[in-house]
């Protein structure tokens with residue numbers, strides 16, 4: 001083996017993996033948007049075969065030899081290739097530690113689980129999903145142990161989504177949030193609630209689609225590189241920086257649900273669309289981490305999209321598209337309606353203030369199952385107990401409870417904390433952005449370009465060149481500090497509810 005051969009072999013694998021992931025990504029996107037509901041079987045088989053190829057490519061001897069050689073000659077590589085090799089190796093070490101047959105079986109299990117979860121959710125029938133969920137949790141626990149036998153399995157999974165994250169840090173983070181958020185929720189409960197009835201009038205779906213298209217324009221999404229599809233649980237997928245897909249779900253009697261899905265997923269899309277061209281097709285293309293990605297979706301959704309200035313700017317368009325539904329209401333009415341805070345059942349439709357408590361429920365459940373303190377069969381009960389304890393709400397059925405999210409059926413154990421961390425990262429970024437220019441004045445004019453420019457310069461263009469903690473530090477000039485987030489929430493809700 002020599003350096004040139006090793007580099008060529010490595011590049012060849014990275015390119016082939018991109019192609020396989022592209023194909024499988026399209027199949028996944030199709031499954032979740034337009035494929036017929038009873039079509040999982042054939043797709044599962046094809047996915048199994050394609051997964052086998054990607055596994056062999058990643059874990060194959062030729063790849064291992066090239067990577068091992070390059071790892072020994074890191075100082076002879078340029079900065080980008082060196083980072084690619086290190087990242088590639090780290091990411092695949094986990095997959096490699098899983099026996100091939102088990103890996104393929106797991107990929108097929110996830111394919112089945114998605115279809116079963118959809119039906120279980122529709123029928124509010126946890127029992128039908130339980131055996132698969134048990135297998136997903138068991139598999140993840142086993143995989144974590146194959147990878148790092150001496151470490152706590154849940155810590156291993158958390159670190160995969162957010163490098164450096166563990167239970168100890170999250171326990172501290174969440175208890176800090178709870179300490180600030182719960183008193184605000186209690187104070188709000190004693191105040192007169194905001195009237196938001198007009199957003200729950202019927203807003204025809206075809207008009208909502210028109211509004212979605214407008215919102216994509218306002219936040220600066222280039223539609224020649226990004227389209228919107230419809231799905232049960234909105235998500236974004238990016239195949240490369242010139243082909244990104246966002247999705248939404250339209251609700252006739254609450255158009256704000258789709259509105260904020262579009263802006264949230266639009267935030268993810270902006271990240272992908274503005275990633276650095278020099279990283280195209282490399283092993284470090286894409287976002288730095290799940291939390292950094294969520295910091296961006298939640299940045300546009302909440303810090304921008306739920307701001308008074310943004311609402312002031314888009315309200316005339318809303319009036320134009322829905323004149324009857326919005327008659328007699330002002331932009332301020334709408335601002336208050338979309339920021340109304342009240343404990344509720346569904347995470348993705350929760351307001352900014354109660355949202356982190358929804359994440360806490362999931363975090364604590366994952367922690368309990370992974371440590372063996374709770375069993376999968378008891379999850380509905382545990383879920384309902386925690387929702388009562390943290391949010392004071394009674395869960396009527398599993399559809400509105402433990403079955404609401406797609407993450408567990410997709411095998412994403414350890415992902416949820418990313419949302420809360422992302423919200424906190426975003427608030428810290430906004431604080432520093434405001435020191436550079438008048439963010440509110442730009443947003444009031446409907447001009448998001450400097451916002452996206454600031455984030456592109458500091459976050460998007462760098463792809464996975466830096467670990468999330470380092471990237472945040474580079475962007476903000478300081479370590480992660482959750483107090484910006486709790487300060488932001490306190491200020492916003494004190495103003496809204498006159499606390």
Ligand code: ZN
Nearest residue numbers: 264268294297
């Ligand atoms: Zn998201």
